[in-house]
Amino acid sequence: MAQIIGFNLSKEDYFNLADDAFSKGDSEKSIVNLNKALNVDDRFFEASLALATVYSSLGVWDISNATLYKTLSKHPDKDTRDRIFYQLAMNFMDVNQPEVAEYYLQDIAEAYDIQMPEGDGSATNGSEGGFHVVYPKGEDYYEMLIERAYELVRERKFDEAIALMDEVDARSKSKNAANHIVLVCLMMKNDLDSVIANAQKMLAENGDSLAVKCTLATAYLMEEKVQEAYEVLDEILQKDYKSMEDILMILPLLVNMDMHAEVVKYTRRVLESLDLQPNTMIWLSQGLYNLGQRNEARKVMVKVRNIFGEYSPADYFLELYKTEPEKVQYSMNLPYVERVRRYKILDTVLKLSTDDLATVLDLKDDDAMQIKKLIEWAFRDDNENLKFLILDKLALVDCEWVDEFIREQLISVDLSFELMSRLLFCLVHEKTDKFFFNFDVVAQDRFKSVRMVLPEAYFNYKMPNVLRNAVSYCISDIVFTDEEPNIYLAKLTEIINKIVRIEDGKAKYTSPRYAKISTMKSMRTLVGVLLAKVYEEDDPLNMRVITIERYNLNVATFDKYYKIVFGEEDGRQ
Numbered sequence: 318m319a320q321i322i323g324f325n326l327s328k329e330d331y332f333n334l335a336d337d338a339f340s341k342g343d344s345e346k347s348i349v350n351l352n353k354a355l356n357v358d359d360r361f362f363e364a365s366l367a368l369a370t371v372y373s374s375l376g377v378w379d380i381s382n383a384t385l386y387k388t389l390s391k392h393p394d395k396d397t398r399d400r401i402f403y404q405l406a407m408n409f410m411d412v413n414q415p416e417v418a419e420y421y422l423q424d425i426a427e428a429y430d431i432q433m434p435e436g437d438g439s440a441t442n443g444s445e446g447g448f449h450v451v452y453p454k455g456e457d458y459y460e461m462l463i464e465r466a467y468e469l470v471r472e473r474k475f476d477e478a479i480a481l482m483d484e485v486d487a488r489s490k491s492k493n494a495a496n497h498i499v500l501v502c503l504m505m506k507n508d509l510d511s512v513i514a515n516a517q518k519m520l521a522e523n524g525d526s527l528a529v530k531c532t533l534a535t536a537y538l539m540e541e542k543v544q545e546a547y548e549v550l551d552e553i554l555q556k557d558y559k560s561m562e563d564i565l566m567i568l569p570l571l572v573n574m575d576m577h578a579e580v581v582k583y584t585r586r587v588l589e590s591l592d593l594q595p596n597t598m599i600w601l602s603q604g605l606y607n608l609g610q611r612n613e614a615r616k617v618m619v620k621v622r623n624i625f626g627e628y629s630p631a632d633y634f635l636e637l638y639k640t641e642p643e644k645v646q647y648s649m650n651l652p653y654v655e656r657v658r659r660y661k662i663l664d665t666v667l668k669l670s671t672d673d674l675a676t677v678l679d680l681k682d683d684d685a686m687q688i689k690k691l692i693e694w695a696f697r698d699d700n701e702n703l704k705f706l707i708l709d710k711l712a713l714v715d716c717e718w719v720d721e722f723i724r725e726q727l728i729s730v731d732l733s734f735e736l737m738s739r740l741l742f743c744l745v746h747e748k749t750d751k752f753f754f755n756f757d758v759v760a761q762d763r764f765k766s767v768r769m770v771l772p773e774a775y776f777n778y779k780m781p782n783v784l785r786n787a788v789s790y791c792i793s794d795i796v797f798t799d800e801e802p803n804i805y806l807a808k809l810t811e812i813i814n815k816i817v818r819i820e821d822g823k824a825k826y827t828s829p830r831y832a833k834i835s836t837m838k839s840m841r842t843l844v845g846v847l848l849a850k851v852y853e854e855d856d857p858l859n860m861r862v863i864t865i866e867r868y869n870l871n872v873a874t875f876d877k878y879y880k881i882v883f884g885e886e887d888g889r890q
Contacts (some may be wrong), residue, residue, distance in 0.1 A: 319852055328357040332364050339371060344593060347371050349623050362392050365557045369404060375593050379410050379730050382762075387726040389764055390757045409762065417762045422799060459484075459491040463833050466498045475502035487522070496527040512536040527553065527563055531570050538573060548889045550574060553855075554669065558583070561590055572600060572647045580604035580647075595625050596649040599634070606638065614638065627697070660703065663691060667706060671713045678718045689718065696726055705739055712743040720744070727758045734760075738793040745771070745789075752776075760797040767796055769806040772813035779824040780817060781835045787843040788813055794848060816882065834882045844877045845870050 326334075335350035348371055354364040360708060372381035385401050385408075392398070400600040406421040462481055469478035479502050485495040496519045503512045516533035519526060530553050537546035550570065558564050564583050571579045598621050606614035615638055616638040622631035630651045637645060646652050651659075666674065666688055677685050695703050711719050725742050727737065737760060744756060754771050757764065774780040775788060788809070795805045816831055817824050826832055837843055849864040856863065865875055 320634055326353075328354040328361050331357065332361070332367070333579050335364070335367065339367075342812070343373055344371055345620055345624050351795065352626070354714070366400065366404065367392075373404070373408055373411070375624075376411075376591075377413050377593075377595070377625075380625065381408055383628075383730050385756075386730070386759050386764055388724075390724070390728055393766065405764070414762065420763050424494050441565065447632050456490060459489045459495075460485065463491055463494050463498070466495070468496065470502060470505070473505070475506050478502050488557075492537050493523070493526050493528060496523075496526065497532065500529065500532040504536065510541050510651065513540070527566055534570055535573070546574065550576070554579065559586070561587065568600070575607070575647075577604050581608060583703040593624055595621060595629055599629070599631070599649050600647060602634065603645050606645050611638065611641075620821045623762075627693075656698070659691060659694065660700075663695060663703065663707070666691070667710050671710075675714045675716045678714065678716050692722070696729070701733070701736065704736060708739045708743055724756060727756055728764070729759065732759055734793065734797050737797055738790070741793055742789060745775075758796055763800060765796065765800075765802055767806070768803055770810055770815075772810050773819050774813070774824040779819065779822075781824070783837050783840055783843065784813075784817065784834055786840050787847060790840070790844045791847050794844070795851070809847065812847065812850055830881055837881075838876060839871075839874060839878075841868060842870050842874050842878050843882075844868070845875060846882055849879070850883060 321722065331350045331354035335347040335373075338344075338346035338350060348368065351364050351368040351371070354361055355368070358364075365384060367640070369381045369384040369388070372384065382405065385405055389398065389401050392401070402421040402425045406418040406425075409415070409418040409421070462484055466478040466481050469475075469481065474502070482495040482499050485491055489495075496515075499518055500512055500519075503509075503515065513533065513536050516529050516536065518836050519529045520533070523529075530549055534546045534549040534553070537543070537549065553567060553570075559568060564586055566585070568580070568583050571583065580600060581604040584597050587597045588601065591597065598617055602614045602617035602621065605611075605617065615635065618631050618634050621629050622635065625631065630648070633651055633655060634645070666677075669677070677688060679685075692707060695707055708746060711723070723740050726732075727740050727744075732740075737758065741756075745754060752770050752773070753768075755766075755768050757766050759765075769792075772780070772788060775785060791809055792806065795809065796802045799805055815827060816834075817826055819825070826834075834843070845864045845868045849860050852864075853860050861875075861879075864870070865872055
C-alpha cells in the first residue's frame with residue numbers, strides 16, 4: 318500500500334501564493350491564501366496589510382478599513398502603525414473623505430515627508446461673509462440644485478428638496494434627474510398616490526424616462542397593483558440596456574418582480590464592469606438557482622463566501638441550497654424569517670442566568686461557539702435595540718471572551734455614539750478594580766488609542782450616581798469627538814479627583830458645597846459644566862457659550878451648576 322505523505326504550507330508560503338495570485342488579477346485566490354496565512358498566525362502583519370490592500374483594490378472600503386483597524390489593535394508599534402495609517406488615508410481619499418484622510422496623514426507626515434496644508438483646512442462658506450459665487454440659471458446652476466437636493470434627501474428634508482426641484486427648467490437636461498428626486502421624496506414620505514400621479518404626468522410630458530418608469534412600477538407593486546406594474550415593466554424591457562446607470566436602476570425592479578432570466582442577464586453585465594461586487598454576485602447566484610442552474614448558483618455563492626466571508630450571508634444560502642428548496646427568495650442579507658429565528662435563539666440566551674451565560678461563554682465546544690457566532694452576527698445586523706439588550710446582559714458577565722468581544726466591537730466600522738458609550742460602560746464595569754482604562758476605538762472613522770487613569774471614586778459605584786453618570790458621558794463624549802482624547806481625559810480625571818476622594822473606603826466630597834451635586838436633576842447640564850472646564854484653556858472667552866449652545870442647555874441652570882462645582886465663577890471670563 319502506498320504511503321500518503323502529508324505536508325503543511327507555512328504562513329510565508331500562503332503569503333507568496335497570495336502575492337502571485339494578486340499579480341495575475343485573481344483577487345479571490347489571493348484573499349483565500351491570505352486568510353490561510355492568518356489562520357496559521359493571526360498576527361502576521363504583512364498578510365493583514367496585504368488583505369486590506371486587496372479589498373481596497375476591489376473598492377470594498379469598509380472591509381479594508383475593518384481589516385486595518387483589527388491589525389492596528391494587534392500591532393501598536395510606530396512602524397506598522399505608520400504603514401497602516403498611510404493605507405487608511407489612501408482609502409478615505411478614494412471615498413472622498415479628505416478630512417478623515419488628513420487625520421491619518423497628520424500623524425505620519427514627517428515619516429512620509431508629506432506637506433500638510435497650513436491652517437485648519439476648512440473652506441469659507443459664502444454665508445459667512447466675503448465673496449460668494451452667484452450661479453446664473455443655466456445648466457451649471459441646475460446641476461448645483463440637483464446636488465443640493467440630494468443633500469436634502471439625505472437629511473430627510475423631502476419637502477425642501479421637492480421645492481428646489483421645481484426651479485429646474487423643463488427644457489434642462491437635468492429635468493429627468495429632478496423628476497426622479499421628486500418621486501423619491503414622495504416615496505420616502507409614503508405618499509404613493511402622489512408618486513403614481515406625478516409619474517404618470519411626467520411620462521406624458523417625457524415618456525422616455527427610465528427612472529420615472531422604474532419608480533412608477535415600484536409604486537404599483539407597493540400598492541399591490543401587480544398587473545399595472547408588469548405593464549410598465551414590459552414597456553421597460555422592450556429595450557436592451559447596456560449603460561451601467563440604467564442597469565443599476567432596473568435591477569432592483571427585476572429582482573422584486575422575480576424576473577429570474579433578466580436578473581441573471583443584467584447582474585452578469587454589472588459584473589463585467591464591477592468585478593466581485595458582493596450584492597450583485599448574491600443576486601446572480603439566487604437568480605441562477607431559481608432558473609434551475611443550481612451547481613452554477615453554488616459556485617457563485619462559494620466565491621462570495623471566499624471573498625467576503627463573515628461580511629456576507631453566503632454561508633446561510635449555501636446551507637439553504639443543500640436543502641434544495643424549489644425557489645429561494647432574493648435577498649442581499651439574511652431573509653426576514655432567518656433573522657427572526659436567530660432573534661428567538663438570542664432571546665433564549667439572554668434569559669440565561671449571569672453565571673450560566675458566563676459558563677457557556679467560557680466553553681469552546683460546538684454549542685458555545687454557535688452562541689458566540691450568533692452574538693457576533695447580532696452586532697453586524699442593523700438591529701440597534703438588540704445590541705443594547707445583549708450589552709446589558711454582557712455587562713454583568715465576567716469572562717475573558719466578553720472582554721475580547723467588547724474590545725473588538727469598539728474598533729468596528731460605523732460605530733454610533735450611543736453604542737460606543739454602552740460598550741465603554743461594559744468595559745469599565747468589568748474592570749472596576751483597576752485605575753488604568755486602556756482600549757482602542759474607532760470613532761467617526763478615526764482610530765484612537767485611549768490610555769487614561771479613571772477617577773479614584775469612580776470604582777465600585779462609590780461616586781454619587783448623578784456625578785458618576787455625568788463622568789461616564791463625558792468620557793464617551795471626549796473619546797468620540799476629540800482627535801486627541803487622552804489629553805482631555807486626563808484633565809477630566811484631575812477635575813473629578815478634586816471634587817470627590819476616597820476616605821475609609823467611602824466617597825467624600827472635598828468641599829461642603831459639592832454635596833449639592835447629589836441633588837442636581839439635570840445630568841446633561843452637569844456634563845456641559847464638566848466639559849466646559851475640561852476644554853476651558855482651548856477657548857477661555859467663549860467656552861461657556863459654546864457648551865451651552867452645543868448641548869442646548871438652560872443658561873441659568875448652567876451658571877447655577879457651574880458655581881456649585883467650581884466656586885463663585887459661572888463660566889464667564
